[in-house]
Amino acid sequence: MNFSKDTVVIKSLTNTLKTNKLSHAYLVVGEDSLYSDEFILSFVKAIFCLENKEKNFFSCEKCRNCSSINHGNYVDFYKLTSETSIKKDEIQTLKSDLSVKSFYGKKIYWIKDIEKMTEQAANSLLKFLEEPEDDIIAILSCKNISVVLPTIISRCQQIKLVGKSENDEVETNEELTRLIAEYAKRYIRKPHLANIYILEKIKTKEDIVEFFKHLSIQTTTSYTDNNLHDVVNISKVQEKILLALSDLNSNVNATLVLEKFLFTILLDNNNLEFLLRG
Ligand SMILES: [Zn+2]
Numbered sequence: 001m002n003f004s005k006d007t008v009v010i011k012s013l014t015n016t017l018k019t020n021k022l023s024h025a026y027l028v029v030g031e032d033s034l035y036s037d038e039f040i041l042s043f044v045k046a047i048f049c050l051e052n053k054e055k056n057f058f059s060c061e062k063c064r065n066c067s068s069i070n071h072g073n074y075v076d077f078y079k080l081t082s083e084t085s086i087k088k089d090e091i092q093t094l095k096s097d098l099s100v101k102s103f104y105g106k107k108i109y110w111i112k113d114i115e116k117m118t119e120q121a122a123n124s125l126l127k128f129l130e131e132p133e134d135d136i137i138a139i140l141s142c143k144n145i146s147v148v149l150p151t152i153i154s155r156c157q158q159i160k161l162v163g164k165s166e167n168d169e170v171e172t173n174e175e176l177t178r179l180i181a182e183y184a185k186r187y188i189r190k191p192h193l194a195n196i197y198i199l200e201k202i203k204t205k206e207d208i209v210e211f212f213k214h215l216s217i218q219t220t221t222s223y224t225d226n227n228l229h230d231v232v233n234i235s236k237v238q239e240k241i242l243l244a245l246s247d248l249n250s251n252v253n254a255t256l257v258l259e260k261f262l263f264t265i266l267l268d269n270n271n272l273e274f275l276l277r278g
Contacts, residue, residue: 001035001038001039001042001165002163003039003042003163004163005162005163005164006039006161006162006163009159009160009161010057013043013046013057013159014055014056014057017046017047017055017056017057018054018055018056020055022047022137023137023156023157024129024132024133024136024137024138025129025132025137025138025139025140025155025156025157026137026138026139026140026156026157026158026159027114027140027141027142027145027148027152027153027156027157027158027159028040028139028140028141028142028159028161029141029142029143029145029158029159029160029161030141030143030160030161030162030163031143031164032161032163032164032165032220033113033141033143033238034165034216034220034238034241034242035161035163035164035165036141036143036161037112037141037242038165038242039161039163040110040139040141041069041070041246042057042059043057043139044069044077044108044110044139045059045061045065045066045069045070046058046059047106047108047137048065048066048069048074048076048077048104048106048108049063049065049066050063050064050065050066051063051066061246061249061250062250066250067250070243070246070247070250071243072243075103076102076103076104076106076107076108077107077108077109077110078094078097078098078107078108078109078110079109079110079112080094080109080110080111080112081111081112081113082113082116083231083232083235083236084116084232085116085117085118085121086111086113086114086116086117086118086121087118087120087121088118088120088121088123088124090121091117091121091124091125091128092124094109094111095124095128098136102135105135106135106136106137107135107136107137108136108137108138108139109136109137109138109139110139110140110141111125111138111139111140111141112141113141113142113143114140114141114142114148114152115142115143115144115147115148122149122152125152126149126151126152126155129152129155129156130155138156140152140156145158165216165220173210173214176210176211176214177214177218179198179201179202179211180211180214180215180218180275181275181276182197183197183198183272183275184272184273184275184276185276187265187272188271188272188273188276191265191266191269192266195262195263195265195266198211198258198262199255199258199259199262202258203255204254205248205254208248208254208255208257208258209245209248209254211258212241212244212245212248212261213245215237215241216238216241216245218275219234219237219238219241219274219275220238229271230273230274230277233270233271233272233273233274234274236268236270237265237270237272240261240264240265241261243261244257244258244260244261247260
């Protein structure tokens with residue numbers, strides 16, 4: 001992902017990395033959630049990457065820490081996200097998870113879309129933010145800061161992101177748009193056959209990367225629908241696209257990445273109907 005529109009933010013974060021003066025809590029505000037997610041993951045990787053000896057805003061994407069973070073199983077990194085709402089008991093579970101000592105000196109937790117917190121959850125989080133611990137860093141993210149409690153905002157260092165995911169810069173490729181629409185149509189009728197269809201149509205790594213970028217644009221555009229059923233499916237699919245793109249970035253075999261993606265879509269029975277609405 002290209003973060004060139006947010007170089008000021010990156011400079012300031014690099015400075016805190018180098019001087020070891022990370023804040024206890026960050027509030028990342030950005031309209032493009034795919035971009036914000038990538039940004040946050042890059043920041044977390046920069047903190048934990050074993051190859052980032054210069055302490056830059058850098059991650060090698062190859063070391064075991066980078067790779068576990070990309071796969072969502074790094075031991076000192078907790079992510080809380082919900083399709084509907086984030087409840088108080090989830091915040092409490094998070095707190096108790098965080099009370100275990102860290103493996104490498106630092107623990108980071110990320111609460112995504114804090115707009116989704118219930119009032120009780122927000123209050124519970126607030127208490128936690130009021131008593132920061134040295135080895136715990138909070139990253140909260142949201143699209144719309146106006147609905148976040150001012151008491152939470154005041155306890156965080158704000159990071160405002162202006163960039164957008166590269167996907168927006170990709171020229172619309174009509175052929176791919178048609179291919180994806182055809183895939184969605186087939187998927188709704190016969191998912192297995194739809195997967196075979198895609199695997200036959202796109203084979204090279206370049207095409208596979210393009211496929212994911214386009215799929216990502218099309219799922220992002222579908223967001224305007226405001227249909228809860230769609231929103232749930234879209235966010236599930238987007239998470240998988242993100243993982244696939246990050247695997248492709250770290251040079252995992254492209255066909256395998258595509259197969260894994262298609263297979264997990266099948267497994268979760270994510271309905272791709274929203275792709276036909278855009
Ligand atoms: Zn690394």
